[in-house]
Structures are given as C-alpha cells and as structure tokens.
Amino acid sequence: MTKTINITLKVWRQNGPQVKGRLETYHADNISTDMSFLEMLDVVNEQLTLSHREPIAFDHDCREGICGMCGAVVNGRPHGHQKGTTICQLHMRQFNDGDTIVVEPWRARAFPIIKDLAVDRSALDKIIQAGGYISANTGAAQDANNITVAQNIAEKAMDAAACIGCGACVAACPNASAMLFSGAKISHLALLPQGKPEAARRVTHMLRAMDELGFGNCSNERECEAECPKEISIVNIARMNREFIKAGFSSSVE
Amino acid sequence: MNWLTKTIGASIGKKLMMAITGLSFIGFLMAHLAGNLTIYGGKDAFNAYAQKLHTIGPVLKVAEIGLLVFAVVHVLTGVWLFYQNYNARPQKYAIKKSGGGRTVGSRTMPYTGLFLLVFVILHLSNFTFTDKSQTTIYEIVSSTFANPFYVMFYIIAMAVAAVHVSHGFWSAFQSLGLNHSKYMPIIMVLSIVFAVVVGVGFGFLPIYISFQA
Ligand code: HEM
Ligand code: FES
Numbered sequence: 069m070t071k072t073i074n075i076t077l078k079v080w081r082q083n084g085p086q087v088k089g090r091l092e093t094y095h096a097d098n099i100s101t102d103m104s105f106l107e108m109l110d111v112v113n114e115q116l117t118l119s120h121r122e123p124i125a126f127d128h129d130c131r132e133g134i135c136g137m138c139g140a141v142v143n144g145r146p147h148g149h150q151k152g153t154t155i156c157q158l159h160m161r162q163f164n165d166g167d168t169i170v171v172e173p174w175r176a177r178a179f180p181i182i183k184d185l186a187v188d189r190s191a192l193d194k195i196i197q198a199g200g201y202i203s204a205n206t207g208a209a210q211d212a213n214n215i216t217v218a219q220n221i222a223e224k225a226m227d228a229a230a231c232i233g234c235g236a237c238v239a240a241c242p243n244a245s246a247m248l249f250s251g252a253k254i255s256h257l258a259l260l261p262q263g264k265p266e267a268a269r270r271v272t273h274m275l276r277a278m279d280e281l282g283f284g285n286c287s288n289e290r291e292c293e294a295e296c297p298k299e300i301s302i303v304n305i306a307r308m309n310r311e312f313i314k315a316g317f318s319s320s321v322e
Numbered sequence: 323m324n325w326l327t328k329t330i331g332a333s334i335g336k337k338l339m340m341a342i343t344g345l346s347f348i349g350f351l352m353a354h355l356a357g358n359l360t361i362y363g364g365k366d367a368f369n370a371y372a373q374k375l376h377t378i379g380p381v382l383k384v385a386e387i388g389l390l391v392f393a394v395v396h397v398l399t400g401v402w403l404f405y406q407n408y409n410a411r412p413q414k415y416a417i418k419k420s421g422g423g424r425t426v427g428s429r430t431m432p433y434t435g436l437f438l439l440v441f442v443i444l445h446l447s448n449f450t451f452t453d454k455s456q457t458t459i460y461e462i463v464s465s466t467f468a469n470p471f472y473v474m475f476y477i478i479a480m481a482v483a484a485v486h487v488s489h490g491f492w493s494a495f496q497s498l499g500l501n502h503s504k505y506m507p508i509i510m511v512l513s514i515v516f517a518v519v520v521g522v523g524f525g526f527l528p529i530y531i532s533f534q535a
C-alpha cells in the first residue's frame with residue numbers, strides 16, 4: 069500500500085536574475101512517499117498551473133542521477149540530506165508527515181539565478197573550456213594495449229570522472245569555491261597517460277579561469293565532499309594543488 | 323617574474339603562502355614552548371634560558387625578522403582570502419546546514435586568526451618591547467601574571483590558538499597537495515595533538531606563574 073504524507077514547502081521564487089526573490093509557502097497534500105522530490109514538485113506545479121499561477125522553475129533532465137542537471141538546496145543541504153544522492157533520486161520517504169521543507173537555489177556569485185530554482189552554471193563550462201580536454205590527432209586509433217594504465221590509477225581516474233558537474237560542491241562550500249569540480253576534472257585527465265602532455269597548461273589555465281569567474285578560494289572545509297552526490301573526495305583537490313604548484317614552479321607554462 | 327606573481331596570486335598560490343607561513347608558526351610555537359618550559363625549573367633557569375637565547379645574537383635577529391615577514395604575509399593573505407570568500411556568495415542562504423565536513427576550527431579560522439593578531443601585539447608589548455635594563459624577564463612575567471586579567475586573557479588566547487591549529491595543521495598539508503591515504507590519518511591525529519599541546523602547554527604557564535607569585 070502506498071503511504072502518503074502532507075508537507076509544507078517554502079520555495080525560493082525569483083522572476084529573473086536582477087529582481088528580488090522571496091520564499092513562498094505552498095502546501096503539498098497526499099504526496100506518495102514513492103515519489104522523487106522532483107515528482108513532488110511536478111505535483112505542486114500542476115496545482116499552480118491549474119490555479120493560473122506561475123509554476124516553479126527548476127532544472128532536471130535524466131532524473132536518474134547521472135546527468136548533473138538537477139539541484140537545489142533542501143533544508144540547508146544541497147540535493148537534500150541523503151548521502152550520495154541527487155535531488156532527482158531523493159525520495160519523499162526521506163521526509164515525515166507534517167514536515168516543513170525549505171527549497172533554495174544554488175547560491176554563488178558565479179551562478180546567477182535564471183528563475184526560481186534554476187541557476188546559470190555555464191561558469192563550470194568555462195572552466196572546462198579553459199583546458200579540461202586532451203588534444204588527440206585524428207586518424208585511426210592505435211591499438212588500445214599500446215598505452216598501459218595500471219588498474220589502481222584507472223580506478224582513481226574513474227572516481228574523479230564520476231563528477232556530473234551539478235555544482236553541489238559550489239553550493240555546499242562556505243566560500244562558494246569550485247575546487248572540487250576543478251580538482252575532479254583536472255585529476256581525471258592528469259592521472260592518465262593521454263592527459264599528461266598538457267597537464268601543466270591545463271591546471272594553470274583552468275585554475276585561472278576558476279579564479280576569474282568569481283568562485284571563492286578553498287579553505288579545506290570539506291563540505292563539498294560531504295555533499296557531492298558522487299562522493300568525490302578532496303584527495304582530488306590535493307592532487308590539483310600539487311599539479312598547480314608543480315606547473316607554477318617547474319614547468320615552462322607561464 | 324610575472325609568472326611568479328601569477329602563481330602565488332592564484333587561489334592555490336595564496337593557500338600555498340598560508341600553508342608555508344602557518345606551518346612555520348607551528349614550528350616556532352614548538353620551539354617557544356620548549357624554551358618556556360624552563361619556567362618550571364624556577365626563576366634562575368628561566369632567566370638563564372632567556373640570556374642564553376640572546377647570546378646567539380644575529381641568528382636570533384634573522385629569525386625574528388623572518389617571523390615578522392611571515393606574519394605580515396599570513397595576516398594580509400588571510401584577510402584577502404576572507405574578503406574574496408565572503409564576496410563569492412553575495413546572497414546568503416535562508417537555511418544552511420553542515421553536511422559534516424566543517425569543524426569548530428575550520429569555521430572560525432579568520433576570527434581566531436584576528437584574535438591571535440591582537441594577542442600577539444599585546445604579548446610583544448608585554449614581554450618583548452619593554453624596558454629590561456632594571457629587571458629580569460622572570461620579574462616582568464611574574465608581575466604581569468599577578469594580574470588575574472592577564473591570566474584569563476592568556477588562557478583564552480591559548481585556547482583560541484589551539485582551535486586555529488586544530489584545523490590549520492592538517493589544512494596546510496592539504497593546501498600543499500600532501501594528501502596521501504597512508505599519511506593523512508596520522509596528520510589528522512597530529513592536528514589534534516598539536517592543538518592540545520599548544521592549548522595545554524602554553525595555557526598552564528600563566529596559571530603556574532600566578533600561583534608562584
Ligand atoms: C601563532 C599564530 C598562528 C599559527 C600557528 C597559524 C597557523 C595557521 C595554519 C597552519 C593555517 C593553515 C593554512 C592552510 O590552510 O593552508 C592557517 C590558516 C589561516 N590563518 Fe593562521 N596562524 C596563526 C596566526 C594567524 C593570524 C594572526 C591570523 C590573522 C588574521 C591568521 C589567519 C588565518 C586565516 C584566515 C587562515 C585560513 C586561510 C584559509 O584557509 O582561507 N592566522 N593558520
Ligand atoms: S536530473 Fe539528471 S542527475 Fe538529476
């Protein structure tokens with residue numbers, strides 16, 4: 069039998085980047101605990117639409133925790149309080165009947181609000197554009213076994229590559245820093261042979277881009293790794309620090 | 323030299339400065355504490371230690387100037403980081419809860435730091451930049467701690483220093499990129515050990531001296 073709960077929502081409503089926003093209260097009744105948080109918002113939006121009010125804008129795509137499009141701060145926790153979960157995979161069974169739930173967008177200077185809970189995360193794309201790639205010659209691919217990668221290195225690169233770029237690390241960071249995102253992207257390539265030739269240039273340019281985009285600095289608060297839906301470790305930030313110091317003092321990159 | 327300013331001016335570069343200067347302060351604190359322990363040997367042992375320290379003359383001067391430069395770098399960089407971090411989130415959350423990463427130490431770094439700055443200035447004016455021609459360092463120290471206000475203030479300051487170090491020590495290793503699965507657990511434990519050594523080691527001195535007087 070399906071269990072249902074009644075909840076009170078306080079949702080951040082803001083019509084555009086420049087205008088003032090406010091928390092508005094909504095009641096969501098008879099919510100099945102099998103629903104995801106976003107499905108619950110769908111129900112609320114249906115009611116709002118039927119009563120000729122503006123539905124709540126929020127980002128989402130795959131709804132299965134792999135695309136990185138969704139995200140909101142639920143009761144003060146990015147993607148909600150459940151560990152290692154995106155908000156699209158957060159289910160209403162994590163809440164109790166009668167709960168009041170506050171929903172806010174990611175807040176950072178580098179992430180301007182588009183509308184309500186939807187924020188512009190293109191700053192993360194700009195960090196990638198600054199060097200988060202490898203240059204490969206065209207032509208037929210060589211035999212895969214020509215480049216050997218030790219299993220433990222492949223595992224570490226894979227752990228870093230699990231980043232879906234949702235921005236929860238920035239939202240969680242008391243300094244709104246993008247160090248976990250950048251650290252994951254840099255580590256993922258710096259660990260592998262294909263990424264090594266451009267490692268010094270990559271870390272230097274990506275870090276400068278991060279600084280210029282208005283993200284904060286890392287104070288090693290560790291909130292990012294606690295909230296990351298992919299549970300990416302700050303070991304990746306240390307690796308980026310190492311790569312940056314190495315690039316700054318012992319490579320020819322200026 | 324443009325590359326140098328760009329490297330140390332970057333976010334990671336600034337943290338590199340904080341880590342190098344901060345770790346040096348911890349090293350200094352350990353040496354300072356070892357020296358101060360001579361107080362437990364009594365008045366003569368402490369005065370003899372202070373005298374001995376000043377016989378190394380030029381080396382001491384260089385160390386003092388080095389510490390002063392490091393202090394200026396640590397404070398200015400710390401304030402700059404704090405300002406940038408504060409500005410990185412113009413609109414604060416209505417509700418924000420910790421996911422379990424932050425500690426008392428990490429939350430309060432800029433505030434414990436500023437308190438330490440005030441303490442260091444007062445401490446230097448109490449014991450360093452004071453006329454010692456008619457008296458001994460032990461006299462100065464024991465007359466200072468005859469005043470309960472100073473005893474309290476020093477104890478509080480040492481507790482604050484302990485909190486600063488409890489995050490600062492491991493954080494410096496992380497900033498330097500020295501995070502390794504084999505050593506990080508030891509470094510985390512050492513953070514707490516150093517914090518306790520600083521807090522208890524220095525914190526007990528004013529109490530002991532005030533009871534001696
Ligand atoms: C005996 C005195 C002090 C010691 C032993 C000490 C030690 C340290 C250490 C080891 C760090 C960690 C660096 C890192 O995370 O890489 C640190 C960070 C910091 N210190 Fe100090 N410090 C002292 C005094 C001060 C003072 C006087 C200030 C004044 C403003 C200050 C402000 C800060 C700040 C703001 C940070 C955090 C920087 C950040 O992570 O964003 N400290 N300190
Ligand atoms: S919608 Fe794709 S991760 Fe949540």
